[in-house]
Amino acid sequence: MNLADRLHAAAERLTGRAVITLDEAEITYDGLELMSARVASLLLLRGIGVGDRVAVMLPNVPEFAVVYYGILRIGAVVVPLDPLLKRREIAAYVGDCGARLLIAWHALAETAEAGTSGTGADCFFVVPEEFRRLLRGVESEHEIVQRAGDDTAVIHYTSGTTGRPKGIELTHANLVSNATTVARMHALGVDDVVLGALPLYHAFGQTCSLNATVHAGARLTLLPRFEPGRALEVIRRDGVTVFQGVPTMYIALLDHLGVSDLSLLRLCVSGGAALPLDVLRAYETRFDCLIMEGYGLSETSPSAATNRAGHGRRPGSIGWPIKDVEMRVVDEFGREVPCGHVGEIVIRGPNVMKGYWNNPAATAEAIRDGWFHTGDLGRVDDDGFFFVVGRRRDVIIRGGRTVYPREVEEVLHEHPAVRHAAVVGVPHPELGEEVAAVVVLRAPVEADDLRAFVRERMAAYKYPRHISFADELPLSPTGKILKHAIALPLDATAPPTRRR
Structure with missing residues (x-):
């Protein structure tokens, strides 16, 4: 052949x-x-x-x-x-x-x-x-x-x-x-x-x-x-x-x-x-x-x-x-x-x-x-x-509990202001990893509002403590979000961590 x-x-x-x-x-x-x-x-x-x-x-x-x-x-x-x-x-x-x-x-x-x-x-x-x-x-x-x-x-x-x-x-x-x-x-x-x-x-x-x-x-x-x-x-x-x-x-x-x-x-x-x-x-x-x-x-x-x-x-x-x-x-x-x-x-x-x-x-x-x-x-x-x-390799282990990024991304996408969302794990001294999200918006919204939106719909350990906003996410030529290339500015968008 x-x-x-x-x-x-x-x-x-x-x-x-x-x-x-x-x-x-x-x-x-x-x-x-x-x-x-x-x-x-x-x-x-x-x-x-x-x-x-x-x-x-x-x-x-x-x-x-x-x-x-x-x-x-x-x-x-x-x-x-x-x-x-x-x-x-x-x-x-x-x-x-x-x-x-x-x-x-x-x-x-x-x-x-x-x-x-x-x-x-x-x-x-x-x-x-x-x-x-x-x-x-x-x-x-x-x-x-x-x-x-x-x-x-x-x-x-x-x-x-x-x-x-x-x-x-x-x-x-x-x-x-x-x-x-x-x-x-x-x-x-x-x-x-x-x-x-x-x-x-x-x-x-x-x-x-x-x-x-x-x-x-x-x-x-x-x-x-x-x-x-x-x-x-x-x-x-x-x-x-x-x-x-x-x-x-x-x-x-x-x-x-x-x-x-x-x-x-x-x-x-x-x-x-x-x-x-x-x-x-x-x-x-x-x-x-x-x-x-x-x-x-x-x-x-x-x-x-x-x-x-x-x-x-x-x-x-x-x-x-x-x-x-x-x-x-x-x-x-x-x-x-x-x-x-x-x-x-x-x-x-x-x-x-x-x-x-x-x-x-x-x-x-x-x-x-x-x-x-x-x-x-x-x-x-x-x-x-x-x-x-x-x-x-993308799975987040937060305080011994497993968080699947896609599950959190699906909830973020349900918010009418969210155009794209990528969820990743970031190092944490006590929990091992913390949940973080980088979001591209189609309409203005506050990080606290997004956090509350996700928390209402998911277990408390899954919602993203860190939320950053970006004009766009890094994409491969085939349109995949390149999570390894995402810059995560961990700033005031994150509330104090409380173990749950």
């Missing part, structure tokens, strides 16, 4: 139909097939072959798909990198995977060259018109190199900020299986238009937007940078039917003055982080728009569980495991815990990564007895619905 086979099959039956658009720019299925075949020829001329790693640092532009499928076509391995990376990060990732080549957007040339200096990797820069002229002068490589299902197709790097970077090896079988399942679950078809607002270098955008769209024969309309007003314009202009996003995108749309009618959308999918229940309910009541919340990690290709329509949906839940995937909630010894009890979510199935690139110790720690240990804490109810309560 080869993931590029999916494009080839779609191109044969959908000649002339658009697969990717960006404003006025358009690539058809047969056009994408031909251009990627010519990229394959360019790579072969450069001596790139089966198993070689090729790093890709491109924004959400049609050329991403051209390069992506061209690399896969010759049996090489795609290493997608965030276009916002700096020199030192590029050097770490390119050096770790031993990439032969870095294909980067022309505007990133200076940073890309500095990052690859000393790594042994060459650079190739994509300038749209020049790139197309170059491809027109190259004979296409029609053969798609067939690979074993467990051969590596893509290496995604973890977003960790310390220690050695970990490359997540996803195989052709991982990605084909996950894209096929996502397309089937979302009932994607040739009449669908998917909004490509998720970064294509990330597993969520790559599998659920690009690969699932190609598999289904639908169209992907790209948005290089998410901005709510621009997203609404593209949804209306291009007749978008499927919106896949992260919670920060849904919150931004909800707060935008121009949002009034989302009836074009037949499906909204949220992933990447927990969606506040208050936001989910607002979409239902204001726009009659149901959001299907799912769950996964880059290590699971990424989709692992999702809500379904009708009785397969439970607000606040991540739903059930997807087809052929098993999930359990276990204790520290790997034993399954009873329904309703909190433990670590573990996953087994065709979506689970091959391992971490050249890091057998990390692989052995993550995959034990065939189960991938996610590091996420969750519970499952009597009907089989899974709920995530937080990351294991």
